[in-house]
Amino acid sequence: MSRRYDSRTTIFSPEGRLYQVEYAMEAIGNAGSAIGILSKDGVVLVGEKKVTSKLLQTSTSTEKMYKIDDHVACAVAGIMSDANILINTARVQAQRYTFSYQEPMPVEQLVQSLCDTKQGYTQFGGLRPFGVSFLFAGWDKNYGFQLYMSDPSGNYGGWKAAAIGANNQAAQSMLKQDYKDDISREEAVQLALKVLSKTMDSTSLTSEKLELAEVFLSSSGKVKYQVCTPDALSKMLVKYGVTQPAAEA
Template sequence: MSRRYDSRTTIFSPEGRLYQVEYAMEAIGNAGSAIGILAKDGVVLIGEKKVTSKLLQTSTSAEKMYKIDDHVACAVAGIMSDANILINTARVQAQRYTFMYQEPMPVEQLVQSLCDTKQGYTQFGGLRPFGVSFLFAGWDKNHGFQLYMSDPSGNYGGWKAAAVGANNQAAQSILKQDYKDDASREEVVELALKVLSKTMDSTSLTSEKLELAEVFLTPSGSVQYHVHSPESLTKLLVKHGVTQPAAETS
């Protein structure tokens, strides 16, 4: 029965569903997971890297984490070619706002603007939804640190902790149990590593299989976006007991 309704983005099924949007969400469910957690002094984003080839020049390329503006970054789960278009759109919108008003664009306004674009692709014929979900982390003077999640339908919401991609339901269950409102950034990093190690498909978590980024304020009051290097990730994994330190060879 559904085959009559799922070939067009703009046609509702008799149950009131848009199958193309649901198919886009299924595509995200098969992608590497991404987790965002809000701390009292920052926001932590962590993602599972699916591309782990030794031939890939990882020092200059990112798979999961992207900077949108000086005060906003995002983690991605889904089809990366779709994500690149939306990230560039968000960067242009942020710069236009800064040029016009001489101040950074509020985080929620930027997220809402991008979600309006995503929603349009579920409404007009000849288009398909973007097969990507985002976790936006940022800071502005109005609401401080914020974490938002958006999906292919154009919906978005503010979260204290959220997970998208593969095994997101299992990750959300762990976050519900272990998340604390007054957690520091260091405690949130430990929680993020714990959740990813328990929900990712690989048996062991190493620095080559994940990306970790933080958004926080420097002592001078400016917003800092920091992506951890593989060496830093290895130290964090050992520190928090996620992996064992490498044995020294004599």
Template sequence: MSRRYDSRTTIFSPEGRLFQVEYAMEAIGNAGAAIGILSKDGVVLVGEKKVTSKLLQTSASTEKMYKIDDHVACAVAGIMSDANILINTARVQAQRYTFAYQEPMPVEQLVQSLCDTKQGYTQFGGLRPFGVSFLFAGWDKNFGFQLYMSDPSGNYGGWKAAAIGANNQAAQSMLKQDYKDDMTREEGVQLALKVLSKTMDSTSLTSDKLELAEVFLSPTGNVKYQVCSPETLNKLLVKFGVTQPAAEAS
């Protein structure tokens, strides 16, 4: 039935579905997972790295985590070439707002602006939807710490905990059971690593397969985005019982 209506993004099926957008979401379901958790003192982002070659210069590049502005970062699941275009677009929008108003762009306004761009690619002929989903983590003076999830349709929503990518439904169910409103950032890291360890296809978690980033306020009150080093991440995996010390040594 779908073959008659999935040749273009502008054609609705009789059930009111846009199949090309749904296909883009399916592509994201095959990508490495990412989890975001909102805590009372920050936002935690954890992602599964698919590229684990020994030759990769991991210290110089990240596969899942990107800084958009001093107060906003994101985790990505999907086609990275599509993600790069949208991330650069978001960075330009954030800087234009700062230049015009001399203050950081509100997080939700930035997310909505980017989602408007994504929505346009589902509406006009000759274009295809961006095959990427985002988890946005940020802080602003209006609403404090925030976590948003967006998909190829241009939809977005604020979440306390969210998962995108492979096995996201299973991860979302576990987050729904274990999330607590008064979690600290450390408890958020523990929950994210626990959920990822149970939903990833890999049998053992190491720093080679994960990326961890946090958005929080420094003691001086400035927003800080920090990517966890591989050494610290290995220690956290052992500390929270996700992996055993023996496995780390080997």
């Protein structure tokens, strides 16, 4: 029955479903997973980089983590070309707000603004939904540290811990079991790496397959976005017992 309704983004099926939006979510389910965890002193984002071919030149820039403004960053799962358009849109909106009001844009307002753009692509003919989900991590003076998840439909919600991408259901259930309200940033990193090690398709975790970023307040009280280097990430994996130390020749 769905064949009559799934070719258009703007037509509901008799069950009240928008099939194109569901197909976009299905595409995200095949992408490298990303996990976000809210701690008392920051937000941790960890993403899995899909290595499609050993002949592919590894990117020097981050593939899953993006800085939107000084106080907001995001992790991505889905079609990267779609994500680039939305990230650029979010960056422009954040700068416009700062230019107009001389202060950083509140995190939820930025997320809602971007989700309004995504929702428009589910409502008008001739367009397809963006095949990408985001985890937004940020800090503002109103609500402190925040973590939001948004999907192709334009829906978003605040989360304490969330997973998007491949095996997100399994990762979400593990996070539900192990997450604690008073978790520290270091414990959040440990939990994220543990969950990813058990839900990733590959058998072993290495720094080449992972990206880790944190949003936290520096000692001077400024919001800081920091991406973990491959060397530091390798040490973390060994420290938390996720991988074994390399044997000396």
